[in-house]
Amino acid sequence: MSATAPTLPDGHAQDPGKRDFLKLVAGFSAVIGVGALAWPLIDSMNPSGDVLALSSVEFDLAPVAEGQGVTIVWRGKPIFVRHRTAAEIKTAESVKLSDLGDPAKDADRVKAGHSQWIVLVGICTHLGCVPLGNKPTDPRGDFGGWFCPCHGSQYDVSGRMRHGPAPANLPVPPYAFMTDSRIKIG
Amino acid sequence: MVGLHKSEFQNPVINWIDTRLPLFTMMTKEYGVFPTPKNFNYFWNFGALAMINLMIMIATGIFLAMNYNASTAGAFDSVERIVRDVNYGWLLRYVHMNGASMFFIVVYIHMFRGMYYGSYKKPRELLWMIGVVILLLMMATAFMGYVLPWGQMSYWGATVITNLFSAIPVVGEYIVTLLWGGFSVDNPTLNRFFSLHYLMPFVITGVVFLHVVALHITGSNNPLGIEPKSEQDTLPFHPYYTIKDSVGMCVYLLVFAVLVFFVPDYLGHSDNYIQANPLVTPTHIVPEWYFLPFYAILRSVPSKLGGVLMMFGAIAVLFVLPWLDTSPVRSAKFRPIYRQLMYVFVVDVVVLGYVGGKPPSGMNVVIGQVCTAYYFLHFLVILPILGKMEKPLPLPESISNPVLTMGGGPLPGAALAKPMEKI
Ligand code: HEM
Numbered sequence A: 001m002s003a004t005a006p007t008l009p010d011g012h013a014q015d016p017g018k019r020d021f022l023k024l025v026a027g028f029s030a031v032i033g034v035g036a037l038a039w040p041l042i043d044s045m046n047p048s049g050d051v052l053a054l055s056s057v058e059f060d061l062a063p064v065a066e067g068q069g070v071t072i073v074w075r076g077k078p079i080f081v082r083h084r085t086a087a088e089i090k091t092a093e094s095v096k097l098s099d100l101g102d103p104a105k106d107a108d109r110v111k112a113g114h115s116q117w118i119v120l121v122g123i124c125t126h127l128g129c130v131p132l133g134n135k136p137t138d139p140r141g142d143f144g145g146w147f148c149p150c151h152g153s154q155y156d157v158s159g160r161m162r163h164g165p166a167p168a169n170l171p172v173p174p175y176a177f178m179t180d181s182r183i184k185i186g
Numbered sequence B: 001m002v003g004l005h006k007s008e009f010q011n012p013v014i015n016w017i018d019t020r021l022p023l024f025t026m027m028t029k030e031y032g033v034f035p036t037p038k039n040f041n042y043f044w045n046f047g048a049l050a051m052i053n054l055m056i057m058i059a060t061g062i063f064l065a066m067n068y069n070a071s072t073a074g075a076f077d078s079v080e081r082i083v084r085d086v087n088y089g090w091l092l093r094y095v096h097m098n099g100a101s102m103f104f105i106v107v108y109i110h111m112f113r114g115m116y117y118g119s120y121k122k123p124r125e126l127l128w129m130i131g132v133v134i135l136l137l138m139m140a141t142a143f144m145g146y147v148l149p150w151g152q153m154s155y156w157g158a159t160v161i162t163n164l165f166s167a168i169p170v171v172g173e174y175i176v177t178l179l180w181g182g183f184s185v186d187n188p189t190l191n192r193f194f195s196l197h198y199l200m201p202f203v204i205t206g207v208v209f210l211h212v213v214a215l216h217i218t219g220s221n222n223p224l225g226i227e228p229k230s231e232q233d234t235l236p237f238h239p240y241y242t243i244k245d246s247v248g249m250c251v252y253l254l255v256f257a258v259l260v261f262f263v264p265d266y267l268g269h270s271d272n273y274i275q276a277n278p279l280v281t282p283t284h285i286v287p288e289w290y291f292l293p294f295y296a297i298l299r300s301v302p303s304k305l306g307g308v309l310m311m312f313g314a315i316a317v318l319f320v321l322p323w324l325d326t327s328p329v330r331s332a333k334f335r336p337i338y339r340q341l342m343y344v345f346v347v348d349v350v351v352l353g354y355v356g357g358k359p360p361s362g363m364n365v366v367i368g369q370v371c372t373a374y375y376f377l378h379f380l381v382i383l384p385i386l387g388k389m390e391k392p393l394p395l396p397e398s399i400s401n402p403v404l405t406m407g408g409g410p411l412p413g414a415a416l417a418k419p420m421e422k423i
């Protein structure tokens, strides 16, 4: 439309480029304005301050016998703590990295000098179910670690994914040994 | 078009309103005298049934919300209290719960009708696509509603479904955290799901309005799939189809009542009567029955992202169905091969639903994969090719023609046709 009206009533030639430019500027400003208004609404859905604040728990390892696994809660998520036997540590360390779907050394998944303890976020990396394997009656899968009942993923005693559909290993949460028998997660 | 409307209503009050806001004229035009093909069969009841169902869901939902407590500590107990202590609470809950199942039964049949009689073809493509949007909104609403009673299936269903988004590369994890409002499905998640579950049916109502506006521009399709040619081919919507829809509604309410009063939990899962426990996953988690075919497709693919893409793809193909089907003939009545394949397709979806409810092992996986492959084959390969190859049967000249000569038409002139029906 603007291109077909070359002169203005006061005799000045109309510049269609200027008009398009003004339209674009107005349009973009409106988009930015709406975006700026929408962001607080969207961000209000993200984790709030009080949720973020609940970020560490301590746990006493002494009662956990060799071969036993327990589940504790950190940030609303299950955390697996397992006291591994010497034989289990050996199998975990001797696996060839090329046999793993998500290659990781066992040594990198435990704290130096505490290789009998494995601490993992107990959430299947497929779609978030809690794998079985901590209770003595639970199935542990073919690799002696954990078995996810939802779609059949299997993890070894290092929490490494050995059978899909899970795409990755069980993550190791941030934690530290306070003393030899006490850890702090988070 | 500024100016008062010239109303034809005699009643002075109605006339006064109609002159200023022509609602009465509009209703008469769209639902009274609206010209409708005279050869509808009972498949054409299901749109109206879906509308009734939507109203039932909104009505029962609003009253349930008055006694529902959206918190992880109180949700499960408040639902039990509704069932045991609130006056008629059991009725409200069971109608709402089974109403969701009825809604999907009705809409799936409604969609089957659209596919069988080619209602999605030109000029009704947009009408069909708006329908698919409604289906997506319904799925989201039903999913979030199922989370509200905060049982084990609610919790783990919510966990698995929200985690689907973590398959998206790069931004996936952020989206999941945003959905949860935390690091797992928890109180903030339950609260927002309640808020959205309340909102969405009203969004659906808006989209249904567009669906009906689009329908009234193109007019309805009919079992013969040919356009009405003259006034002889149509009937005024009222009373002919208000009556026919009422017959269907009685049958629909009967089925609904059997579910509500005799087997209210038949379609549900008993694990949802166990309160949610974030540390223990039930050994066999399944979604509600109406999601099972899609769940089976998700599980048939051994890769996380692949499964999620296929599942959403299963609905995305419906969007482009009007362009995948290349046949110019609408109704399966005149497409001998397509007609058979429609039944094969229905069997395929039912089998998918069946294996979706079984544990993912052994034969179930293989059957699921074969049926998933066929689902996509049907849309992406068979329909485009079949439309070009198939030789359709000759189409009737007009709607009146076959109705008058073959009988069975619910039309005023039916008396004339009676003797010939015996042929
Ligand atoms: C809340 C859900 C829905 C409601 C309330 C609704 C309502 C209606 C109504 C009242 C009609 C007219 C009556 C009839 O032809 O049966 C109609 C027609 C139609 N609907 Fe829906 N609908 C819904 C969902 C869907 C879905 C999910 C689809 C497909 C994906 C769909 C596709 C169509 C088509 C293609 C027509 C035109 C049918 C024809 O005239 O042959 N609808 N709808």
Ligand code: FES
Residues within 6 Å of the ligand: A124, A125, A126, A127, A128, A129, A148, A149, A150, A151, A152, A153, A164, A165, A166
């Ligand atoms: S959630 Fe564990 S295998 Fe799918």
